[in-house]
Amino acid sequence: MTVTTLDLCADPGLLSVEAARATVAALVAGPVGAETLPFAELRGRVTAEPTMSPTPLPPFDHSAMDGYALADLGLRHVLRGRLAAGSAGARETLKPGDAVRIFTGAPMPPGAIAVVMQERVTREGDVVALRTAVEQGANIRRRGEDVSAGDLLVPAGALIDARHLAILAASGVERVAVRRKVVIGLLSTGDELIEHGRPLTPGRIHDANRPMLLGILSTPAHEVIDYGIAPDDPAELTQLLIEAGRRCDALVTSGATSVGEEDHLAAAVAAAGGQLGLAKVALKPGKPIVAGRVGGAALVGLPGNPFAALVGQMLIGRVVLERLAGLEPRPLAPLSAVAAFGQKGPGGRTEFAPAALVGTDPSGLPRVEKLGRGGSARLAPLIAADGLAVIPAGHDEVKPGDAIGFLPFRAALEV
């Protein structure tokens, strides 16, 4: 059987992380289709169309302070009424010398030109005496000063979070067109793996990658189909790939990417009528990443070692899912930090290592301490880590105080 390969790695050397991200992103022709959802179901979904505001925000002129609405800028006024937030507003227009007791959020009475804060006045019965002059328009929030009717509220390709919910709710938008959920098949490979929750037998280990990847991929924008553990059996793996290629937009696997005789992924993808390419990425850990297509699905094959799989998904696999979901892949932009450690290397590969934030240096940059002694199979150092230290390729040695990068888990693990 001939294995059809994609030319992911035309260069005989290692692909840079950025080049690998671009190559893998190009496997996806475009985003999945769209559907229209009610407001309550929008969180975590990706907008498919821009939403324009049906109304100005704020919808009417109102007071920004608790105080007095004034008909003119004189220092002495007579109180004519009271307006609280939620009131439908005053009907009568103020006359010169008039003031109205007003509270934050209440509609401006007709004829009022400024609001004075209550701390700036002396009250004697119905007389309001200003201690200092106010300017015209002071403390008035104008209709439409935040958003005009017809303004762009949320562009297409936005991952809807609390900010978007706030402005959509404020504008009374009830339905939004979003990308349908990206259907992701998830698969672990390896005869040594046992499902979490089942007892171990000699020589076998629990599958850690699928629960980890489920933890990353289970978002409102995705529907994950769990294909379980595939044994190191080419025929069985081929059948699974054919089925997943029919149902899924993307397939994320771990293991079997390497060169061992039991690493059957490439042959199984070819037997399933797909194409696969091996990208040797200048990345430590996670060097072997395979990507391709099977049926209608883009396939990302992560290395078997759990930390390598995590790094591969965070840095490279996610661009496939972002493209399918209609999100512009976010550039890999580690924060500037300084090393609180010294080490040799990483030489020609960019190294990612579990790391904790340990204060700041004199210039205010975060100091980053590397955790654990390396190794792509170790999980324990991740638990105390705040994110990943990023040591750029080309360093033969890192000394304490050297400039490095830091990728916080919070930003990196959200999809």
Ligand SMILES: Nc1nc2c(c(=O)[nH]1)N[C@H]1C(S)=C(S)[C@@H](COP(=O)(O)OP(=O)(O)OC[C@H]3O[C@@H](n4cnc5c(N)ncnc54)[C@H](O)[C@@H]3O)O[C@H]1N2
């Ligand atoms: N001769 C070579 N051997 C290896 C090379 C190489 O270049 N030449 N690369 C090494 C590197 S780097 C990595 S990473 C691994 C990648 O191997 P595979 O993607 O084929 O992964 P496996 O061989 O299936 O597994 C590697 C390791 O990870 C454990 N594993 C696998 N799946 C899971 C899982 N779901 N949960 C927990 N642990 C898992 C597996 O038992 C192995 O110990 O290849 C190196 N070898």
Ligand code: MOO
């Ligand atoms: O680079 Mo492997 O991906 O070390 O674990």
